[in-house]
Each structure stands twice: as structure tokens, then as C-alpha cells.
Amino acid sequence: MSTVKSNEIVLLQNIKKDYGQGNVVTEALRGVDLKLVKGDFTVMMGPSGSGKSTLLNIIGGLDRATSGKTIINGQDIGILSNKALSLMRLNNIGFVFQNYNLIPVLTAYENAEYVLMLQGINPLQRREKVMSLLQEIGLDGLENRFPRELSGGQQQRVAIARAVASDPQLVLADEITANVDSETAQSLLELMVSLNQNNKTTFLFSTHDPAVIKFAKRVIILKDGNISNEKLSSVEIEESTHK
Amino acid sequence: MKMVKISWRNLWRNATRTNITITAVALCVAILIIFQALIIGLIEKAVSNTTNLLVGEVQIHANGYLDDRSIYKSLGNIEKVRAFARENNIGIVERSYGFGLISSGKKSAGTQFWGINPEFELNYFDFANNIDEGEFLSETSLNKVVLGKKLARSLAAEIGTELVVFVQGADGSLGNDLFYVSGILKNIADDIDRGAAMILKDDFDILFSTNNIVHEIALNSKGKFEAEEIQKNISSKLKDASVMTWKQLMPFIDSMVDQMSAFMLTMFSLIFTVAASLGVMNTLLMSTYDRMKEFGVIRAIGATPWRIIRQVSMEAILLTTLASIIGVIIGLGISLYLQVYGIDFSGKGNLSFGGVVFDPIWKASVSFKIVLLPVVLMFVTSIVASLYPASIAARIKPVEAIHYKP
Numbered sequence: 001m002s003t004v005k006s007n008e009i010v011l012l013q014n015i016k017k018d019y020g021q022g023n024v025v026t027e028a029l030r031g032v033d034l035k036l037v038k039g040d041f042t043v044m045m046g047p048s049g050s051g052k053s054t055l056l057n058i059i060g061g062l063d064r065a066t067s068g069k070t071i072i073n074g075q076d077i078g079i080l081s082n083k084a085l086s087l088m089r090l091n092n093i094g095f096v097f098q099n100y101n102l103i104p105v106l107t108a109y110e111n112a113e114y115v116l117m118l119q120g121i122n123p124l125q126r127r128e129k130v131m132s133l134l135q136e137i138g139l140d141g142l143e144n145r146f147p148r149e150l151s152g153g154q155q156q157r158v159a160i161a162r163a164v165a166s167d168p169q170l171v172l173a174d175e176i177t178a179n180v181d182s183e184t185a186q187s188l189l190e191l192m193v194s195l196n197q198n199n200k201t202t203f204l205f206s207t208h209d210p211a212v213i214k215f216a217k218r219v220i221i222l223k224d225g226n227i228s229n230e231k232l233s234s235v236e237i238e239e240s241t242h243k
Numbered sequence: 244m245k246m247v248k249i250s251w252r253n254l255w256r257n258a259t260r261t262n263i264t265i266t267a268v269a270l271c272v273a274i275l276i277i278f279q280a281l282i283i284g285l286i287e288k289a290v291s292n293t294t295n296l297l298v299g300e301v302q303i304h305a306n307g308y309l310d311d312r313s314i315y316k317s318l319g320n321i322e323k324v325r326a327f328a329r330e331n332n333i334g335i336v337e338r339s340y341g342f343g344l345i346s347s348g349k350k351s352a353g354t355q356f357w358g359i360n361p362e363f364e365l366n367y368f369d370f371a372n373n374i375d376e377g378e379f380l381s382e383t384s385l386n387k388v389v390l391g392k393k394l395a396r397s398l399a400a401e402i403g404t405e406l407v408v409f410v411q412g413a414d415g416s417l418g419n420d421l422f423y424v425s426g427i428l429k430n431i432a433d434d435i436d437r438g439a440a441m442i443l444k445d446d447f448d449i450l451f452s453t454n455n456i457v458h459e460i461a462l463n464s465k466g467k468f469e470a471e472e473i474q475k476n477i478s479s480k481l482k483d484a485s486v487m488t489w490k491q492l493m494p495f496i497d498s499m500v501d502q503m504s505a506f507m508l509t510m511f512s513l514i515f516t517v518a519a520s521l522g523v524m525n526t527l528l529m530s531t532y533d534r535m536k537e538f539g540v541i542r543a544i545g546a547t548p549w550r551i552i553r554q555v556s557m558e559a560i561l562l563t564t565l566a567s568i569i570g571v572i573i574g575l576g577i578s579l580y581l582q583v584y585g586i587d588f589s590g591k592g593n594l595s596f597g598g599v600v601f602d603p604i605w606k607a608s609v610s611f612k613i614v615l616l617p618v619v620l621m622f623v624t625s626i627v628a629s630l631y632p633a634s635i636a637a638r639i640k641p642v643e644a645i646h647y648k649p
């Protein structure tokens with residue numbers, strides 16, 4: 001057993017994930033080892049079907065690995081009950097999804113506030129936190145709009161606000177720029193960089209978009225369920241994706 | 244509360260669906276309220292028909308009289324009861340009973356003689372109106388007798404027939420006299436039909452050598468007071484007499500009324516509310532399937548299954564609350580109308596069952612109870628019905644739901 005250092009947010013040891021059973025088993029992950037430390041801003045790339053979403057789901061406690069150890073914040077989450085896993089997600093993880101996935105009956109403000117409400121934080125504190133966050137994120141004045149009244153980029157900003165409102169240890173973002181134009185993508189990434197710098201929030205992204213790479217402090221390439229070339233610099237990757 | 248707000252907004256995402264369900268549940272509540280008001284109205288009418296016939300709401304006897312009906316167990320202190328009845332405008336009759344033999348020459352039979360005051364009986368009770376042949380007694384009907392129907396038949400007596408009467412007087416002497424049949428009653432109740440011979444109170448005293456003797460006082464406020472209320476009042480005035488309500492005198496009728504109303508109302512209400520709650524369940528099921536992805540997302544960001552169950556059930560509660568308010572307004576409105584005006588059956592001829600004539604206007608009876616039962620049942624069944632969709636929503640696996648395409 002390895003000793004856990006306090007700034008180790010994620011530690012994966014030989015993670016395997018099989019889908020299906022019988023003859024049609026897909027080996028989505030084939031023994032991934034990964035360590036993320038506090039303040040990381042990591043981008044994960046790789047072709048379609050390489051296992052990026054699967055890995056993010058396992059790290060976020062949305063899915064369980066077939067084998068291997070998943071240690072989040074010093075805690076082996078493989079042994080947690082579903083309820084404990086819910087609480088782990090509530091208190092440690094922020095999610096941003098490709099399709100925004102805002103709650104349609106809640107306003108921008110209420111969506112951003114939702115996790116804080118689940119945490120049982122009192123309304124005054126919630127208001128203070130969410131209002132300043134929406135301002136920081138560039139959504140002030142839009143807080144009473146419902147998701148359907150916002151553009152894709154604005155919705156994704158609300159989703160980011162929702163993910164970071166409770167100051168989680170780790171924010172997981174699965175292809176969050178896939179549905180917006182490149183300009184919007186750029187501004188979303190700048191937003192997250194600033195959140196990373198100001199609040200020391202740890203980010204893990206998956207993306208197909210090479211433009212994302214220039215924001216990364218670290219890049220991981222996932223291929224056929226394994227991490228390869230972990231040591232590549234961003235420049236090299238950019239070159240390789242343009243070939 | 245936040246949860247209420249979220250559930251409220253979710254309810255109106257598909258307004259047509261919600262409105263249809265609310266209408267159905269509201270109608271169900273309204274129908275149950277009206278139905279109960281009418282049934283309780285009918286039962287109350289049946290009970291008052293029974294008490295008005297001859298029993299009254301409360302009866303007073305000397306202690307132990309009902310056990311052996313001895314002529315010596317008579318009531319004293321009657322003046323107090325008379326005063327109480329007068330003050331409160333409660334109908335009161337005094338009756339005396341004695342046993343004897345009655346003979347028409349051809350045939351004879353054992354008989355219970357009733358010494359009555361016809362004016363009071365006609366004023367406060369109905370049986371005197373149920374005359375089959377001839378006429379009831381009046382104040383001047385000395386040496387006239389009114390017979391129960393079966394008694395008259397077994398004596399082969401007709402109107403005007405001369406009857407010889409033998410009794411044992413209270414002083415031990417033999418009383419005998421001649422009476423003439425003035426009227427024959429319709430079938431009323433078995434003991435009356437077979438054995439009652441009604442004569443004037445004055446005739447009774449002469450026949451039995453008694454002096455203004457009273458064995459029974461029957462009080463009838465015709466619903467103005469509760470029987471128990473009258474009983475309590477008189478018991479406190481007359482310590483040494485037995486004061487009983489009609490429920491104690493006829494426990495069989497009381498329990499039949501109770502069981503019938505409990506059974507009918509509960510069964511009927513249950514069937515209706517279960518049907519309506521299936522509508523609620525269907526609505527929530529459809530809206531749960533529409534929102535699979537959303538539930539997955541809120542599970543992903545940390546909501547517990549329990550929270551999701553509460554949220555879906557809250558939607559059922561809000562829907563039922565709204566529907567109940569509408570249902571109660573409609574149901575109570577119509578019931579109150581029916582309490583005042585009733586449903587008129589008089590155009591369809593005389594309503595009579597087993598010789599008892601019913602009031603042709605069927606009136607509802609409104610009470611708090613008729614609102615409580617449907618509303619409470621509706622809430623309970625709706626919440627139970629919401630648990631199935633709620634548990635589906637709560638069991639959603641976040642990963643699958645996020646990729647779920649409806």
C-alpha cells in the first residue's frame with residue numbers, strides 16, 4: 001500500500017473496466033495508473049472510444065471499476081456504499097457535462113445554488129457565494145433566467161458555476177466545449193484557468209479539441225484503455241494532432 | 244421550502260397532463276363528498292323514522308322495569324321530567340303497561356295493554372298515524388281499543404267488535420270490562436302487531452285499579468338535541484330511574500347503522516380513491532420517464548435517492564392538495580344545496596318500504612366527517628401511489644441516465 005500524501009487528490013492503481021458480459025466484453029480500461037495533485041489542470045485526450053468518459057465516471061464515483069483501486073482524497077471509494085458515494089460526490093467533486101445538463105425548472109441562480117442547498121448551507125451564505133460566483137463567471141444580470149432562455153455558452157457557464165460553487169477538491173469536465181463554438185470554448189477555458197489559479201481548484205478535462213491543450217498544465221493521452229506518452233509536452237501533442 | 248418550489252414547477256411542465264389529473268382527482272373527491280352526504284342523510288332519516296315511530300330518543304323507566312315489566316315498578320318524580328321537556332320544547336309522552344287476557348267470544352289471546360294519551364302520541368310520534376282500518380283513539384274514546392294487526396286477526400276482530408277483557412289489578416282484584424275495537428294498526432313491529440291493545444290512560448287506571456300510574460316516558464326532540472345530551476340532563480335530575488337512549492334500547496339498529504355506514508362509505512371511498520391515485524401514479528410515471536436524465540444529473544451531483552423520493556412524492560402531495568381544494572369546494576357546494584333542497588322523488592309516487600312511508604325528498608347531511616374521509620384517503624393513496632414512480636426515479640444510475648435518450 002502506498003502512503004497517501006495530503007495533496008494527492010486522485011490516485012488510481014491498475015484500474016480496469018469491462019463492459020458487458022459473456023462473449024461481448026468490451027475492455028474499456030486496461031490497467032490505468034494515474035495521480036493528480038492539488039492545483040492540477042490536466043487535459044485528457046484520445047480517440048473516440050479510448051475510455052475517457054469511463055475514466056472520468058470512475059474517478060467521480062458515478063461508476064465502479066471492475067478491478068483496481070480508486071483513491072480520492074485519501075479515501076478508497078471502491079468500498080463505499082452507494083449512499084456514501086453520493087455524499088463523496090456531493091462534498092468533493094464537481095461535474096460539468098457535455099450537454100450542460102442544467103435542471104430546466106431552475107433559474108441560472110438556482111442551478112448554481114443547488115449543490116449548496118444539498119449541502120445544507122443556509123440561504124444567506126448561499127446567496128453571497130452564488131452571486132459573487134455568477135459575477136466572476138460573467139453571468140450577472142442573467143441569474144433569473146431559465147436554461148432555455150440562455151445560449152449554449154451561457155448554460156455551460158452556469159454548469160461550471162454549479163460545479164465549483166461548493167469549492168470541491170476536484171472538478172471533472174467531460175468534453176464540455178464540444179457543443180459550443182471555438183470562441184465560446186476559449187472563454188470557458190479561460191474561465192476555468194482563472195478558477196484554477198484563484199481557488200486552487202483541481203481540474204480534469206477530457207476533450208477532442210487540440211485548442212484546449214494550450215491551457216493545460218499537464219496532458220494525458222488515453223489510447224485503447226491505457227495511458228500512453230504521459231510525458232509528452234503540449235507542443236509535441238499539438239504537432240501530433242495536426243499530422 | 245425549496246423542494247416545494249421545485250416540485251411545483253415540475254408539476255406545470257406538462258400542464259395539460261397535470262390539469263387532467265387534477266380534474267380527475269377533484270371530481271373523485273367531490274363525488275365522494277356528495278355521496279357520503281347523501282348516504283348519511285339517508286341513514287339519519289332512517290334513524291329518525293325509527294325514533295319518531297314510537298321509541299323516541301330517550302326513554303325513562305323505573306329501575307329494573309325492563310327486566311320483568313312488573314306493574315308495580317312505576318315512575319315517580321315525573322313532574323321534573325315534564326318541566327324539563329316543557330322548558331326545552333321536547334316532545335314527551337307517558338305510557339303505562341299491563342298484561343291481561345282479551346277475548347272476542349270465539350277466540351282469546353294474551354295481550355299487553357297500553358295506557359296512552361292519544362293527543363300526545365299523535366303530536367310527538369308517528370305510529371298513531373299508521374292505522375290500517377278504523378281510527379285511532381281520541382280523548383273521548385272511553386272503552387275503545389286499538390289493536391295490533393296480528394292480534395286483531397287472531398281474535399277475528401273487526402271494527403266495532405265487542406271484546407271482553409280480564410286482568411289482574413294492581414291491588415290483586417280481578418279487573419274486567421267490555422271494549423269496542425276502534426282501529427287496527429298497520430304492521431309496525433312484531434311485538435306490537437302480535438300483542439298490543441291500546442286504550443286510554445284513564446281506562447287503564449280503572450281496569451288495573453291504579454292511580455295515574457306511568458311505566459314509561461318517551462322523549463322526542465326530533466333531532467333538536469342529541470339523545471346523549473337529553474339522557475345526561477335527565478339522569479342528573481332523576482337519580483333513581485333508568486334513562487336510556489334509543490341506541491341503548493335498540494342496540495341492534497345502532498350497530499347496523501354504524502356498520503353499514505362504515506362499510507359502505509369506506510369501501511366506496513377506497514375504490515374511488517385508489518382509482519384516482521392510479522391516475523396520479525400514471526402522471527408521475529410519465530413525468531419520471533420524461534425526466535430520467537435530470538434525475539441522473541442530480542444524483543450525479545450528490546442528491547441522495549431519499550431526496551429524489553421526497554421530491555417526486557411532493558409532486559403527488561401538491562397535486563392532491565390542489566385537487567382536494569377544488570373537489571371540496573365543488574362537493575361541499577353541491578352537498579349543502581342538497582342538504583337544503585334535497586332530491587325530490589315525489590313525482591314518482593309514494594316511497595314506502597315495508598309499510599313505512601318515506602319522505603319523498605332525499606336530503607343530504609353535511610358534516611366535517613364527510614370532507615375528512617375522502618381528503619385523507621386521497622392523500623394517503625396518492626402518496627403511496629407516488630412511491631412507485633419515486634422509487635424508479637431514485638434507483639436511476641447516474642451514468643446511464645446521463646446518456647439516456649428518451
Ligand SMILES: Nc1ncnc2c1ncn2[C@@H]1O[C@H](COP(=O)(O)OP(=O)(O)OP(=O)(O)O)[C@@H](O)[C@H]1O
Pocket residue numbers: 019020026027028046047048049050051052053054055
Ligand atoms: N455502458 C456501456 N456499455 C458497453 N460498452 C460501453 C459503455 N460505455 C462505454 N462503452 C465502451 O467502452 C469504450 C470506452 O468508451 P468511452 O465512452 O469511455 O470512450 P470515450 O473516450 O469517452 O469516447 P468519446 O471520445 O467518443 O466520448 C468504448 O468502446 C465504448 O463502446
Ligand SMILES: [Mg+2]
Pocket residue numbers: 052053054174
Ligand atoms: Mg466520452
